[in-house]
Amino acid sequence: MSQVSAGTTPHSTQFTHENIAFIGAGNMTSAIIRGMVKAGYPANMLMATNPSQEKLDVLANDLGIMTATDNAAALDFAETIVLAVKPQILADMCAALPESKQDKSYISIAAGVSVARIQEMLDAPVQVVRTMPNTPSAIGMGMTGLYAQNNTSTDLRICAEYCLKQVGETLWVTHEDDINTVIAAAGSSPAYLFMFAEAMQTKTQELGLTEQDAKLLVAQALAGAGKMLLENPDTDFATLRSNVTSKGGTTAAAIASFHTANLADIIADAMQAAVDRAREMQANI
Incomplete structure (x- = not known):
């Protein structure tokens, strides 16, 4: 598996805090947000959306983040959206988002969904960083593979790496198919x-x-x-x-x-x- 060249990896660049919204409030979202808040990220700059008010209440009460049951609220809140729903419902979820979805940047933790497919679901050539974390992320010992197309902004790459580094280590890959190698070597x-x-x-x-x-x-x-x-x-x-x-x-x-x-x-x-x-x-x- 090949890593991207040093010129495209954002490891040494300082990440500037920004509003980030997570669509989906499952275990991985919870782990990432908890890691970010523990690292000092302002809780009021983080949002999670989910149909389950119970899951949202746990995150809000424990961490003080913003929450909403309407996914459209995520787009109103942030320019960077983390897609953290099950792959089989991602298309329907994206279709239901308002047109402002086409102006956002995305980090995906949806397993098995290519960047091109996400862009198709969002009906726009949006910028996407695709990630593949594993379950030890829940205890801060995760290993995450990341991939982005060549035209993806450095800012989005830095943001994605920062988020996933709060639950473990990260590895950028050059080719999207290398994410499948990450799955075999770390995900599974x-x-x-x-x-x-x-x-x-x-x-x-x-x-x-x-x-x-x-x-x-x-x-x-x-x-x-x-x-x-x-x-x-x-x-x-x-x-x-x-x-x-x-x-x-x-x-x-x-x-x-x-x-x-x-x-x-x-x-x-x-x-x-x-x-x-x-x-x-x-x-x-």
Whole structure:
């Protein structure tokens, strides 16, 4: 996966606060807004709209942001709109917006919806930054891929990166299809690790430990390994694995079993299946 060149990534540019409105008040919206407010973003410059008054009340009471049940209010409030509704209802939602929608800029966290398709839904060549966050964003440990067309303004790019950096790390990609690689490597991958953890927990219990003890052992080991990956950015993953694997030892025996089962091929096939499905879903939205 290729990153955009240094000249188009806005990492070092200061973001100026502006009104931002989120259409949709689900878990990802909540995580992003909470991260922004925690980082010092003025709550009165943020709005969320949603049909559910209950969801809005939680955000308003906890964070002091602006809320509305009418999506048109988002367009009155802000020039930058975050599209945070389910992909299957995005087209109908966009169609119901007033004509002023064509004068706004957009950040999309709707999975599987291309920039061209969003522009079609909004009936205008609006500027869009497409993003793909993952579920660990809920605890501030997210990984988000971002893509924008070449004519997208630096200001919108900076705004999108700022918002998503409040829930984790970000990575810009050059080609829109690379977002599907982000899905396979980061968007879907927490589930891969959860499945791995499930299998480890099951075997640990079969070997005699309690469910609680098995979960603690597996969760702490995986969390610690993940932290080691992050804290050793100049060390390749194979070296970290080798450092734990003494010749002829217990880890070596386990790794040999993985090799016999062709674990690398299994993982590659699973990731390719995720990419293929992402492309299929995008074509059908």
